[in-house]
Amino acid sequence: MTKFSKGFIRLPRTIMDWEWYDDVNTSKIMVHLLLKANFEKKSWRGVDIHPGQLITSYEKLSLQTGLSISKVRTAIDKLKSSNDVIIESTNKFTKIKVNQFFFDNKQNSKEITHQSQANSKQIATTNNEKEIEIIKKEFKEKVYALSNYKKHILDSFYAYWTEKNSQKGTLRFQNEKFWEIEKRIKKWASNEKSQTKDRMLDLNR
The missing domain is CATH 1.20.5 (Single alpha-helices involved in coiled-coils or other helix-helix interfaces)
Structure with missing residues:
Protein backbone atom coordinates (compact mmCIF):
# COMPACT_ATOMS: atom_id res chain seq x y z
CA MET A 1 0.00 0.00 0.00
CA THR A 2 1.40 3.35 -0.98
CA LYS A 3 -0.94 5.62 0.92
CA PHE A 4 -1.23 5.84 4.67
CA SER A 5 -4.96 6.45 4.86
CA LYS A 6 -7.57 4.99 2.52
CA GLY A 7 -10.81 5.26 4.52
CA PHE A 8 -13.51 2.59 4.40
CA ILE A 9 -16.94 1.63 3.08
CA ARG A 10 -19.80 -0.14 4.85
CA LEU A 11 -21.27 -3.41 3.64
CA PRO A 12 -24.36 -4.52 5.60
CA ARG A 13 -25.11 -8.22 6.02
CA THR A 14 -28.05 -7.87 3.64
CA ILE A 15 -25.53 -7.92 0.80
CA MET A 16 -25.82 -11.71 1.13
CA ASP A 17 -29.39 -11.42 -0.25
CA TRP A 18 -28.16 -9.56 -3.33
CA GLU A 19 -28.73 -11.51 -6.56
CA TRP A 20 -25.06 -11.40 -7.63
CA TYR A 21 -23.57 -12.17 -4.22
CA ASP A 22 -22.62 -15.75 -5.13
CA ASP A 23 -21.21 -14.66 -8.49
CA VAL A 24 -17.55 -14.23 -7.50
CA ASN A 25 -16.45 -12.02 -10.39
CA THR A 26 -19.51 -9.76 -10.31
CA SER A 27 -19.32 -9.35 -6.53
CA LYS A 28 -15.62 -8.53 -6.79
CA ILE A 29 -16.22 -5.89 -9.44
CA MET A 30 -19.07 -4.31 -7.44
CA VAL A 31 -17.02 -4.06 -4.25
CA HIS A 32 -14.11 -2.65 -6.26
CA LEU A 33 -16.40 -0.02 -7.82
CA LEU A 34 -17.72 0.94 -4.39
CA LEU A 35 -14.16 1.36 -3.13
CA LYS A 36 -13.09 3.42 -6.14
CA ALA A 37 -16.21 5.59 -6.45
CA ASN A 38 -15.88 9.23 -5.40
CA PHE A 39 -17.29 10.24 -2.04
CA GLU A 40 -17.32 13.92 -2.95
CA LYS A 41 -17.77 15.91 -6.15
CA LYS A 42 -14.64 16.26 -8.28
CA SER A 43 -13.70 17.38 -11.76
CA TRP A 44 -11.55 15.37 -14.17
CA ARG A 45 -10.45 17.02 -17.40
CA GLY A 46 -13.53 19.22 -17.39
CA VAL A 47 -15.90 16.35 -16.54
CA ASP A 48 -17.88 16.53 -13.28
CA ILE A 49 -17.67 13.35 -11.23
CA HIS A 50 -20.32 13.15 -8.52
CA PRO A 51 -20.38 11.00 -5.36
CA GLY A 52 -20.94 7.37 -6.30
CA GLN A 53 -19.35 7.83 -9.72
CA LEU A 54 -15.91 7.06 -11.16
CA ILE A 55 -14.02 7.39 -14.43
CA THR A 56 -12.41 4.13 -15.54
CA SER A 57 -12.15 1.61 -18.39
CA TYR A 58 -12.45 -2.15 -18.80
CA GLU A 59 -8.69 -2.37 -19.25
CA LYS A 60 -8.06 -0.46 -16.03
CA LEU A 61 -10.55 -2.54 -14.07
CA SER A 62 -8.87 -5.66 -15.40
CA LEU A 63 -5.47 -4.52 -14.15
CA GLN A 64 -6.84 -3.43 -10.77
CA THR A 65 -8.84 -6.59 -10.03
CA GLY A 66 -6.77 -9.27 -11.74
CA LEU A 67 -9.75 -10.36 -13.85
CA SER A 68 -9.52 -10.67 -17.62
CA ILE A 69 -11.11 -7.92 -19.71
CA SER A 70 -13.80 -10.35 -20.91
CA LYS A 71 -14.68 -11.28 -17.31
CA VAL A 72 -14.81 -7.60 -16.33
CA ARG A 73 -17.08 -6.86 -19.30
CA THR A 74 -19.37 -9.78 -18.41
CA ALA A 75 -19.60 -8.67 -14.77
CA ILE A 76 -20.39 -5.07 -15.78
CA ASP A 77 -23.07 -6.29 -18.18
CA LYS A 78 -24.71 -8.23 -15.34
CA LEU A 79 -24.61 -5.18 -13.07
CA LYS A 80 -26.11 -3.06 -15.86
CA SER A 81 -28.90 -5.59 -16.42
CA SER A 82 -29.93 -5.39 -12.76
CA ASN A 83 -29.57 -1.60 -12.71
CA ASP A 84 -26.86 -1.81 -10.05
CA VAL A 85 -24.64 0.43 -12.18
CA ILE A 86 -25.28 2.99 -14.91
CA ILE A 87 -22.68 3.29 -17.66
CA GLU A 88 -21.91 6.43 -19.64
CA SER A 89 -19.38 5.65 -22.38
CA THR A 90 -17.57 8.04 -24.70
CA ASN A 91 -14.65 7.60 -27.08
CA LYS A 92 -12.37 8.93 -24.34
CA PHE A 93 -13.58 7.35 -21.12
CA THR A 94 -16.24 5.33 -19.31
CA LYS A 95 -18.13 6.88 -16.42
CA ILE A 96 -19.76 4.43 -14.01
CA LYS A 97 -22.43 5.37 -11.50
CA VAL A 98 -22.95 2.92 -8.64
CA ASN A 99 -26.54 2.57 -7.43
CA GLN A 100 -26.24 1.67 -3.77
CA PHE A 101 -29.93 1.15 -3.00
CA PHE A 102 -29.51 -2.64 -3.06
CA PHE A 103 -27.27 -2.32 0.00
CA ASP A 104 -30.07 -0.74 2.05
CA ASN A 105 -30.56 -2.64 5.28
CA LYS A 106 -33.95 -4.40 5.18
CA GLN A 107 -34.12 -5.09 8.93
CA ASN A 108 -36.60 -3.33 11.16
Whole structure:
Protein backbone atom coordinates (compact mmCIF):
# COMPACT_ATOMS: atom_id res chain seq x y z
CA MET A 1 0.00 0.00 0.00
CA THR A 2 1.40 3.35 -0.98
CA LYS A 3 -0.94 5.62 0.92
CA PHE A 4 -1.23 5.84 4.67
CA SER A 5 -4.96 6.45 4.86
CA LYS A 6 -7.57 4.99 2.52
CA GLY A 7 -10.81 5.26 4.52
CA PHE A 8 -13.51 2.59 4.40
CA ILE A 9 -16.94 1.63 3.08
CA ARG A 10 -19.80 -0.14 4.85
CA LEU A 11 -21.27 -3.41 3.64
CA PRO A 12 -24.36 -4.52 5.60
CA ARG A 13 -25.11 -8.22 6.02
CA THR A 14 -28.05 -7.87 3.64
CA ILE A 15 -25.53 -7.92 0.80
CA MET A 16 -25.82 -11.71 1.13
CA ASP A 17 -29.39 -11.42 -0.25
CA TRP A 18 -28.16 -9.56 -3.33
CA GLU A 19 -28.73 -11.51 -6.56
CA TRP A 20 -25.06 -11.40 -7.63
CA TYR A 21 -23.57 -12.17 -4.22
CA ASP A 22 -22.62 -15.75 -5.13
CA ASP A 23 -21.21 -14.66 -8.49
CA VAL A 24 -17.55 -14.23 -7.50
CA ASN A 25 -16.45 -12.02 -10.39
CA THR A 26 -19.51 -9.76 -10.31
CA SER A 27 -19.32 -9.35 -6.53
CA LYS A 28 -15.62 -8.53 -6.79
CA ILE A 29 -16.22 -5.89 -9.44
CA MET A 30 -19.07 -4.31 -7.44
CA VAL A 31 -17.02 -4.06 -4.25
CA HIS A 32 -14.11 -2.65 -6.26
CA LEU A 33 -16.40 -0.02 -7.82
CA LEU A 34 -17.72 0.94 -4.39
CA LEU A 35 -14.16 1.36 -3.13
CA LYS A 36 -13.09 3.42 -6.14
CA ALA A 37 -16.21 5.59 -6.45
CA ASN A 38 -15.88 9.23 -5.40
CA PHE A 39 -17.29 10.24 -2.04
CA GLU A 40 -17.32 13.92 -2.95
CA LYS A 41 -17.77 15.91 -6.15
CA LYS A 42 -14.64 16.26 -8.28
CA SER A 43 -13.70 17.38 -11.76
CA TRP A 44 -11.55 15.37 -14.17
CA ARG A 45 -10.45 17.02 -17.40
CA GLY A 46 -13.53 19.22 -17.39
CA VAL A 47 -15.90 16.35 -16.54
CA ASP A 48 -17.88 16.53 -13.28
CA ILE A 49 -17.67 13.35 -11.23
CA HIS A 50 -20.32 13.15 -8.52
CA PRO A 51 -20.38 11.00 -5.36
CA GLY A 52 -20.94 7.37 -6.30
CA GLN A 53 -19.35 7.83 -9.72
CA LEU A 54 -15.91 7.06 -11.16
CA ILE A 55 -14.02 7.39 -14.43
CA THR A 56 -12.41 4.13 -15.54
CA SER A 57 -12.15 1.61 -18.39
CA TYR A 58 -12.45 -2.15 -18.80
CA GLU A 59 -8.69 -2.37 -19.25
CA LYS A 60 -8.06 -0.46 -16.03
CA LEU A 61 -10.55 -2.54 -14.07
CA SER A 62 -8.87 -5.66 -15.40
CA LEU A 63 -5.47 -4.52 -14.15
CA GLN A 64 -6.84 -3.43 -10.77
CA THR A 65 -8.84 -6.59 -10.03
CA GLY A 66 -6.77 -9.27 -11.74
CA LEU A 67 -9.75 -10.36 -13.85
CA SER A 68 -9.52 -10.67 -17.62
CA ILE A 69 -11.11 -7.92 -19.71
CA SER A 70 -13.80 -10.35 -20.91
CA LYS A 71 -14.68 -11.28 -17.31
CA VAL A 72 -14.81 -7.60 -16.33
CA ARG A 73 -17.08 -6.86 -19.30
CA THR A 74 -19.37 -9.78 -18.41
CA ALA A 75 -19.60 -8.67 -14.77
CA ILE A 76 -20.39 -5.07 -15.78
CA ASP A 77 -23.07 -6.29 -18.18
CA LYS A 78 -24.71 -8.23 -15.34
CA LEU A 79 -24.61 -5.18 -13.07
CA LYS A 80 -26.11 -3.06 -15.86
CA SER A 81 -28.90 -5.59 -16.42
CA SER A 82 -29.93 -5.39 -12.76
CA ASN A 83 -29.57 -1.60 -12.71
CA ASP A 84 -26.86 -1.81 -10.05
CA VAL A 85 -24.64 0.43 -12.18
CA ILE A 86 -25.28 2.99 -14.91
CA ILE A 87 -22.68 3.29 -17.66
CA GLU A 88 -21.91 6.43 -19.64
CA SER A 89 -19.38 5.65 -22.38
CA THR A 90 -17.57 8.04 -24.70
CA ASN A 91 -14.65 7.60 -27.08
CA LYS A 92 -12.37 8.93 -24.34
CA PHE A 93 -13.58 7.35 -21.12
CA THR A 94 -16.24 5.33 -19.31
CA LYS A 95 -18.13 6.88 -16.42
CA ILE A 96 -19.76 4.43 -14.01
CA LYS A 97 -22.43 5.37 -11.50
CA VAL A 98 -22.95 2.92 -8.64
CA ASN A 99 -26.54 2.57 -7.43
CA GLN A 100 -26.24 1.67 -3.77
CA PHE A 101 -29.93 1.15 -3.00
CA PHE A 102 -29.51 -2.64 -3.06
CA PHE A 103 -27.27 -2.32 0.00
CA ASP A 104 -30.07 -0.74 2.05
CA ASN A 105 -30.56 -2.64 5.28
CA LYS A 106 -33.95 -4.40 5.18
CA GLN A 107 -34.12 -5.09 8.93
CA ASN A 108 -36.60 -3.33 11.16
CA SER A 109 -35.78 0.39 10.97
CA LYS A 110 -36.46 1.03 14.68
CA GLU A 111 -34.12 -1.80 15.64
CA ILE A 112 -31.41 -0.42 13.35
CA THR A 113 -31.82 3.10 14.75
CA HIS A 114 -31.62 1.83 18.33
CA GLN A 115 -28.53 -0.26 17.66
CA SER A 116 -26.90 2.58 15.78
CA GLN A 117 -27.45 5.06 18.60
CA ALA A 118 -26.26 2.59 21.23
CA ASN A 119 -23.12 1.46 19.40
CA SER A 120 -22.08 4.30 17.09
CA LYS A 121 -19.48 5.78 19.46
CA GLN A 122 -17.95 2.39 20.24
CA ILE A 123 -17.85 1.38 16.56
CA ALA A 124 -16.31 4.70 15.50
CA THR A 125 -13.61 4.40 18.17
CA THR A 126 -12.83 0.79 17.24
CA ASN A 127 -12.54 1.54 13.54
CA ASN A 128 -10.42 4.60 14.19
CA GLU A 129 -8.00 2.75 16.47
CA LYS A 130 -7.66 -0.11 13.98
CA GLU A 131 -6.99 2.33 11.17
CA ILE A 132 -4.41 4.20 13.24
CA GLU A 133 -2.56 0.95 13.94
CA ILE A 134 -2.50 0.09 10.23
CA ILE A 135 -1.20 3.56 9.35
CA LYS A 136 1.49 3.32 12.03
CA LYS A 137 2.58 -0.08 10.77
CA GLU A 138 2.88 1.15 7.18
CA PHE A 139 4.73 4.27 8.31
CA LYS A 140 7.12 2.19 10.42
CA GLU A 141 7.95 -0.04 7.46
CA LYS A 142 8.81 3.01 5.37
CA VAL A 143 10.95 4.54 8.12
CA TYR A 144 12.96 1.43 8.95
CA ALA A 145 13.44 0.65 5.26
CA LEU A 146 15.90 3.58 5.30
CA SER A 147 18.60 1.37 6.77
CA ASN A 148 21.44 3.78 5.92
CA TYR A 149 20.52 5.72 9.08
CA LYS A 150 21.40 4.60 12.60
CA LYS A 151 18.68 2.85 14.56
CA HIS A 152 18.43 5.46 17.30
CA ILE A 153 17.74 8.11 14.65
CA LEU A 154 14.99 5.98 13.08
CA ASP A 155 13.55 5.27 16.55
CA SER A 156 13.35 8.92 17.53
CA PHE A 157 12.00 9.95 14.12
CA TYR A 158 9.27 7.29 14.23
CA ALA A 159 8.29 8.08 17.83
CA TYR A 160 7.99 11.81 17.16
CA TRP A 161 6.02 11.66 13.91
CA THR A 162 3.56 8.98 15.10
CA GLU A 163 2.41 10.94 18.13
CA LYS A 164 -1.39 10.93 18.06
CA ASN A 165 -3.57 14.03 18.05
CA SER A 166 -6.35 12.92 20.41
CA GLN A 167 -8.80 15.56 19.12
CA LYS A 168 -8.40 14.86 15.39
CA GLY A 169 -7.57 11.17 15.68
CA THR A 170 -4.59 11.62 13.36
CA LEU A 171 -0.86 11.10 13.66
CA ARG A 172 1.55 14.04 13.64
CA PHE A 173 2.92 13.41 10.14
CA GLN A 174 -0.62 13.32 8.69
CA ASN A 175 -1.13 16.96 9.63
CA GLU A 176 1.80 18.11 7.51
CA LYS A 177 0.87 19.91 4.29
CA PHE A 178 4.01 18.67 2.53
CA TRP A 179 5.59 15.32 3.28
CA GLU A 180 8.51 13.43 1.73
CA ILE A 181 9.86 10.91 4.20
CA GLU A 182 13.37 10.73 2.72
CA LYS A 183 13.86 14.51 2.92
CA ARG A 184 12.34 14.68 6.40
CA ILE A 185 14.56 11.98 7.86
CA LYS A 186 17.66 13.43 6.20
CA LYS A 187 16.96 16.74 7.90
CA TRP A 188 16.18 14.91 11.15
CA ALA A 189 19.53 13.11 11.04
CA SER A 190 21.33 16.36 10.26
CA ASN A 191 19.72 18.09 13.25
CA GLU A 192 20.59 15.10 15.45
CA LYS A 193 24.22 15.30 14.37
CA SER A 194 24.33 19.04 14.99
CA GLN A 195 22.82 18.67 18.47
CA THR A 196 25.29 15.93 19.35
CA LYS A 197 28.19 18.11 18.22
CA ASP A 198 26.93 21.01 20.35
CA ARG A 199 26.64 18.77 23.41
CA MET A 200 30.19 17.54 22.92
CA LEU A 201 31.46 21.13 22.71
CA ASP A 202 29.65 21.97 25.95
CA LEU A 203 31.27 19.00 27.70
CA ASN A 204 34.73 20.03 26.57
CA ARG A 205 34.44 23.59 27.83
